[in-house]
Amino acid sequence: MVAENFTPALAAVLVHEGGYSNHPSDPGGPTMKGVIKRVYDDYRRSKGLPVRDVREITDAELQDIYKRRYWDLVRGDRLPAGLDYVVFDGAVNSGPAQATKWLQRALGLPADGVLGPSTLAAVDAIQDVDAIVADVQARRLAMLKSLRTWAVFGNGWGRRVAEVRELGLA
Numbered sequence: 001m002v003a004e005n006f007t008p009a010l011a012a013v014l015v016h017e018g019g020y021s022n023h024p025s026d027p028g029g030p031t032m033k034g035v036i037k038r039v040y041d042d043y044r045r046s047k048g049l050p051v052r053d054v055r056e057i058t059d060a061e062l063q064d065i066y067k068r069r070y071w072d073l074v075r076g077d078r079l080p081a082g083l084d085y086v087v088f089d090g091a092v093n094s095g096p097a098q099a100t101k102w103l104q105r106a107l108g109l110p111a112d113g114v115l116g117p118s119t120l121a122a123v124d125a126i127q128d129v130d131a132i133v134a135d136v137q138a139r140r141l142a143m144l145k146s147l148r149t150w151a152v153f154g155n156g157w158g159r160r161v162a163e164v165r166e167l168g169l170a
Contacts (some may be wrong), residue, residue: 006071009085010063012167013092016160020055025152032057034092035065041161043069066092074099080129083136086168090140093160098143099136106135128170137165 018033028036032054035117043065057065070127071077073096076084083103090099097113107122126132127162141161150157 005084006067006076009071009076009088010066012085012164013066016089016163017092021147023152025149027149030054031108033062035062037056039065039069070096073115074094075120078120079123080126081125082168082170083133085132085162086136086164089160089164093157094143096139099140102104102139102143103132105139106132130139133165133168137161137168 002076014033020030020032022030026039030037032040035054035056035057040061041051041058042053043061067136072090074087074091076088079087086154087099087103090102094097096115100115100119101111102115103115103123104113104119107126109120109122141158144161145154145156
């Protein structure tokens with residue numbers, strides 16, 4: 001439960017997100033450093049700014065998007081070290097609601113995708129953070145394997161899940 005974990009967690013996420021991509025099999029479409037065009041467009045509009053190519057995203061915009069749309073939504077500042085990064089990376093890759101559901105299921109809670117008071121109470125009661133990290137990552141990998149795009153992206157996703165698990169346990 002460390003607020004300053006956002007910066008190293010973001011650095012670790014960006015290792016996996018790379019630069020610009022626009023893979024025909026990626027439903028997210030044009031993406032820069034993990035931020036899809038639709039998210040970037042929404043962000044710029046919310047700031048009263050004109051839409052522009054996602055390749056023009058600034059470091060400040062990138063950090064703000066990751067903080068507001070992912071870290072804050074999964075309450076990263078309220079999660080134990082290691083688990084904060086694991087849930088954050090899952091949110092970036094599959095959305096905050098899905099990452100929260102993996103966490104809720106690992107905690108034995110009904111999975112509604114909202115990280116609210118009952119989920120936070122269960123987080124506060126965690127006795128073995130490593131077991132929860134491993135459970136979340138196992139659920140994440142199982143879901144990714146079920147996707148129709150696993151054949152295209154599976155090797156990278158599998159490697160990412162393993163590396164995130166390792167860092168989350170460290």
